[in-house]
Amino acid sequence: MSADRIVGLVFAAFAAALMAGAKALPAGIGKQPGAGFFPFWIGVAMLLLAAPLILKTSPEKAKEPIRWSRPALVAGLTLVYLLLWGSGWFALRTVVFLALLLRLLGESWRAGLGVSATLTAAxxxxxxxxxxxxxx
Amino acid sequence: MTPDLLVALRAVFELQTLGFLAVGVVLGAIFGALPGLTATMGVAVLTPLTFWVSAEQGLAMLLGIYAGAIPAGGIPAILINVPGTPASIATSWDGYALSQRGQAGLALGLNAWMSLAGQLVSIVFLAVAAFPIATFALSFGPAEYFGLALFGISLMAGVSGKHVLKGLLAGCLGLALATVGLDPMTAYPRFNFGIADFLDGISFVPVMIGLFGLSEVLTQISEGAGRTQTAQADAKLGRTTPTGEEARRIAPAAFTGAAIGTLVGAIPAAGGDVGSVIAWEQTRRLARDKEIYGKGSLEGLSSAVAAANAAIGGAMTTMLTLGIPGDAVSAILIGALLIHGIQPGPLLFQNNRPFVFTLVLLMVLAAVLVFLLGLLGARPLARVLRVPNPWLWAGIVLFGTVGAYALNNAVVDVWAMYVAGVIGFLLRRATVPLGPLVLGLILGPMMEANLRRALILSRGDWTVPLTRPIVLFFLLATVVSLASPFFRRKSA
Structure with missing residues (x-):
């Protein structure tokens, strides 16, 4: 499946969810539009705009493959840091987080610890x- | 001298305000000089720092960052052919060629001079045009405001390059996200999934930090960007000031660039990147010696730099008079001003004139400071290119995280920042432009509230607003704007 078709499908799914959510909101009294009016029509517009992307048949240029491992590791490390937010020891937690992050990005332990300590202090x-x- | 101007002068020439402006200019220059860090990112990441000071001081710092980043983006564009910000793409076309010919100093000097010229021309435009535009906009009713917002959103089609549909979808996504929180008319909670923190809507600043800060870092990491920039510029710079003959030759090109940059900057969603490319191309078309453009033309460089910088004043004019962001940076500035209780739009010119004068004076001072920094500090700024990328990424992640948290002392803002960062990363990968998303997020509440008000006033009759000439004008302009990319493609 082409990347554009996937993008179209994701936006269409979002639009459908938006329209369903908007339908569950008050429709308004008489001719006064209610809370669901605007999001519903945004959903309709998104669905109409996503359709050409889904139906597109022209071949696409091959894209450079993404290197998922590094961003995934960074995201995982950050997730742990966020889950520990508010547990105290901010400075220590942050120095360790940044040092690990910099190590993941190819820095030496020494440089990583130095930079992370400086940034945390700042x-x-x-x-x-x-x-x-x-x-x- | 009017009392309003006196109040503004007093506010601007306070030592603290000047200090914040100077710090902003230097920080902006560092952000601009480092490829990968942009003016938008700088303003987004550093906005939280300004919430603890007065609106004038906070604005001084943010304007300094904005005004400092755009010219500094030209430094790596000239020295190593890597634009520091998107607005300096056209700067590299002639700037790098001059650098290779041993005229790096002249190119950097022109970058400083033309930044000053571009910013000053656009400030004059702001000072002259803003009050009449704002006065005219005061006659707008809900239907006119809806038409204006719709036109603003439709312009996304024109600036989304090859990805018109994706640009419009991103804009709609922004509009949809803007509906989260209490309904502006009935206060009914919408799409907050039971989370009380979302009743006030999605916090704009953390989302901006995520979209423009974190997502850029994730993109660079995933693309395997190198540890440091590609080259250093240690060669002798040579003279930095143009001769009298050169100055006479480049003056028309610089003025053309500044005029085009100002007008393009004033168009919602189009910033210095679009403005400088259009200006460079227009100047080339008008030139007799077209073949030297792109090979070290002083006129080409001057036009591109003046346009990139003039877009700042253009964007600020639209932002201040109509409350609509001219580009991504002014979108973040709107968010920052709202937190300080200042609502950009025509009423600002009626209710808070000293603030408008303050802003114009700050822009003039920022332009002068940036010029001095550009002339005297180009070499030290070039040295920041030696800072390894992972150090910068770590700094952005940390300052972004703490900045998002510090806004409301709320962890939910940090989560919002990270979710926005991941979404921004995925959208970039899918070649979905982020600018329209921001525009939708900013314009959404205005668009919805005014559409519903207009329909209430017309008792649900859609045809009544169409009888108003300004509404009709905006709707026709919207149709033209949506159709033009398809016609352009066909004719190409």
Whole structure:
């Protein structure tokens, strides 16, 4: 299946869900449009716009394959960092997170630890001490 | 001198405001000089830092970033043929050729001079045109505003390049996301999935940080971008100032570029990238010696740089007078102003004139600071190209995360930022442009509320608004704008 067709199908599915959700909202009183009016017609427009992409038959140029491993690892690492948000030890957690991130991106442990400590210190100074935002 | 102007002068010449402006210009220059980091990203990531200061000081910093990033994007474009921002794509065409001929200094000097010229021309346009436009817009009713918003969204078709349908779909996605939260007319909760934090709608700034910061980092990581930039520019720069004869030769091209850049910048969704390419092409068409364009033409470089910078004032004019973003950066600026309780649009010119004067004065000062930085700091700025990419990516991720959290001290904003980042990454992969999404997100509430108000006023009759000439004009302009890419393709 071509990439454009997949894009069209994803948008069409989103449009269908939007229309269904809008139908469940109040339709309005008399001739006054209600909460579901605007999102419903946005859904209709999206469905109409997605149709040509789904029906498109012209061949596409081959695209460079995506390297999923690095972004997936970065996303996974970030997910863990986010799940631990609010558990205290912000500075330590952040230094470890950034050092691991930089290691994943090919930096040496030494450079990674140095950069992550510097960046964390800058953020703590700017936000926690400068702007009085509690990061813990 | 009017009292409003005096108030503005006092606000601008406060030491703190000037300090924020200077910091903004330097940060913007760093963001602009580093390929991969853009003005949009800089403004998005650093916006949270401005919520703890006054609106004037916050705006000074953000305007500084905006004004500093666009000219600095020309530095890597000239030295290593890699545009620092999308607006400097056309700068590289002649700038790099000049650099290879040993005239890097002259190219960098022209980059500074033409940035100043472009920004000043567009500021003059803003100062002259904004009040009449805003006064005219005060006569708009709900139907006119709906027509205007619809026209703004339709322009996405023109600026989505080869991906017109995808651009329109992205715009609709933005409009759909804008419906999350309480219904603006009945306060009925919509699509918030029981999450109380979403009742106020999706937080705009975290979404912007995700779309333009995180998604760019993920894209570069997935494409296996190198550890550092490709080359360094350590060669001698040579003279930086054009001769009198050269200045006379390039003046018409620079003015053409500045005029085109200002007008293109004023069109919603079209920014310096579109403006500079159009200006370069138009100047080439008008030139006698067309063949030297792209091979080191001083006129070509001047036109492109002036246009890229003039788009700033054009975009700000549309943003301030109509409340519609001229480009992605001004979309984020609208979000920042709203958080400070300032609503861009025609009423701003009636209710808060000192703020409008403040903004214009800040833009003038930013243009001068950027010029000085461009002349004196091009070499040090070129050195930031040596910073390894992973360090920059880590910095963007960390500042983006903490910035999103700091807005409301809410973890849900951090999640929103990451979800937007992943969605932005996937959309980029699918060649779906992100600009229209932002435009839809910004214009959605205005479009919906005014459409429904217009229908209530006309008792549900769709034909009544069509009897109003301005509405009819916007609807016809919308049809032309939607149809033009298809006609262009056919004629090509």
């Amino acid at each position: 953020v703590v100074l700017a936000f926690q001490y400068g702007l009085r935002v509690s990061l813990e």
